Amino acid sequence: MFTTLSDRLSETFKALRGKGRLSEADIDATAREIRLALLEADVALPVVKDFIAAVKERARGEEVSQALNPAQQVVKIVNEELVGILGGETRRLTFAKTPPTVIMLAGLQGSGKTTLAAKLALWLKDQGKSPLLVAADLQRPNAVNQLQVNGERAGVTVFAPQPGNGVGDPVAVSREGVAEARRTLHDVVIIDTAGRLGIDEELMRQAADIRDAVTPDEILFVVDAMIGQDAVNTAQAFLDGVGYDGVVLTKLDGDARGGAALSIAKMTGKPVMFASAGEKLTDFDLFHPDRMASRILD
Ligand code: GDP
Numbered sequence: 001m002f003t004t005l006s007d008r009l010s011e012t013f014k015a016l017r018g019k020g021r022l023s024e025a026d027i028d029a030t031a032r033e034i035r036l037a038l039l040e041a042d043v044a045l046p047v048v049k050d051f052i053a054a055v056k057e058r059a060r061g062e063e064v065s066q067a068l069n070p071a072q073q074v075v076k077i078v079n080e081e082l083v084g085i086l087g088g089e090t091r092r093l094t095f096a097k098t099p100p101t102v103i104m105l106a107g108l109q110g111s112g113k114t115t116l117a118a119k120l121a122l123w124l125k126d127q128g129k130s131p132l133l134v135a136a137d138l139q140r141p142n143a144v145n146q147l148q149v150n151g152e153r154a155g156v157t158v159f160a161p162q163p164g165n166g167v168g169d170p171v172a173v174s175r176e177g178v179a180e181a182r183r184t185l186h187d188v189v190i191i192d193t194a195g196r197l198g199i200d201e202e203l204m205r206q207a208a209d210i211r212d213a214v215t216p217d218e219i220l221f222v223v224d225a226m227i228g229q230d231a232v233n234t235a236q237a238f239l240d241g242v243g244y245d246g247v248v249l250t251k252l253d254g255d256a257r258g259g260a261a262l263s264i265a266k267m268t269g270k271p272v273m274f275a276s277a278g279e280k281l282t283d284f285d286l287f288h289p290d291r292m293a294s295r296i297l298d
Contacts, residue, residue: 001225002258002296008037009078009297016071027059030074042228042259047085047266054081079293086289087265091246091273096217099187100132102178104214106207106242107222108234109195112250114143116222116276117192118150119284120248124188125156132186134177135160136170136210139194147192154281157186170194174210191216199234204241211242219244220273223260226251231260232267239268246273249287253277261292 012033019026031052038048058077068076095101103120107113114137121131133151135158137143144160151158159177161168174191181189193210196203211219221244223231238244247268249261252275265272275287 001252001254001256001261002041005037005041005258006296006298008040009034012037013071013075016074019070022059022070022074024060026070027056030059031056034078038262041257041262044229044232044259044263044267047263050266051081051085054084075297079297082262082293082296083289085262085266086292087271087287088289090286090288090290091271092286093218093273095188100178100181101188101218102191102214102216103188103218103220104174104191104193104207104211104216105220105222105248106193106238106244107195107248108199108224109140109197111195111222111224112276113137113195113222114146114192115150115279115281116248116250116274116284117147117190118154118156119276119281120274121151121156121188121190122154122281123284124190125154129188130186131156131188131190132177132181132184133158134174134189134191136174136177137192137194138168138170138173139196143192143194150281157184170206171209171213175213178214189214199237199241204238207238207242218246220246220248221270222248222250223264224251225249225258225260226254226256228256228259229263232263235264235268235270239270244270246271248272248274248276250276253283258296265289 035052055077105113121133124131133156135144135147148158159180161173178189193207221238247264247270272287276284
């Protein structure tokens with residue numbers, strides 16, 4: 001991820017090295033190169049436009065520091081603007097004042113949602129929480145079983161539909177799951193909901209029904225970072241259809257250009273909260289915009 005973008009940006013900055021002062025032509029040429037690098041990385045056009053406008057304005061402006069040469073100054077500006085489009089500050093989960101905190105996961109099938117549910121549960125467990133996983137993805141035949149297997153690996157209890165416990169009804173299972181957490185004193189409930197291969201109305205309605213039934217403290221939209229610009233379209237559709245508080249990017253270990261990661265926070269106005277970068281349950285952490293920007297500019 002980001003290899004091409006990193007390489008292109010570092011080439012661009014190299015061209016500025018040794019320059020005593022940046023002319024208007026230098027700034028234009030640099031901005032053009034950065035623009036191309038971002039477009040090639042599949043960053044959404046409106047994000048690229050704002051980014052370039054900000055970099056140009058700041059490079060021309062008064063931000064002249066004695067401590068930095070012009071090339072370093074441009075790197076600093078690009079770094080800060082990258083942190084900005086990635087969402088600025090690291091955003092953390094908000095826990096309910098009265099437990100359990102209810103976290104609902106939504107996203108397309110194949111986005112890595114079920115795996116992510118177990119990763120998040122393990123991460124919370126490592127922080128001293130007592131999570132309960134709720135298997136409300138009743139669409140994909142193997143999803144409940146997969147969650148049970150992953151839950152076992154994570155050492156986290158999974159609440160799955162039982163006979164008489166709302167088999168086939170994800171809303172009932174979700175509601176029961178929250179009630180079970182209350183009974184058994186789990187302080188966080190993670191609800192894995194159904195995804196489809198594409199966005200459809202029934203999927204949105206089902207997710208919205210679950211949302212209305214359990215009023216989650218956090219709704220997280222899970223998206224595969226490998227799908228590029230499509231991630232932004234899907235993110236917008238879920239924002240309109242279900243709404244969410246934050247985004248989880250999965251498969252950041254993949255060989256993608258990084259456009260989704262760089263576009264989604266700015267395009268949706270919702271922060272990326274977590275990043276998943278591998279198939280192991282521990283390949284998961286909070287998303288830190290500043291660290292991601294540093295990685296790109298490394
Ligand atoms: P769901 O349909 O959204 O529940 O997706 P799954 O959790 O079943 O994941 C789909 C596939 O993606 C599985 O083969 C997972 O092992 C894989 N996967 C999930 N997260 C990651 C990740 O961060 N990196 C990689 N490389 N693969 C992942």
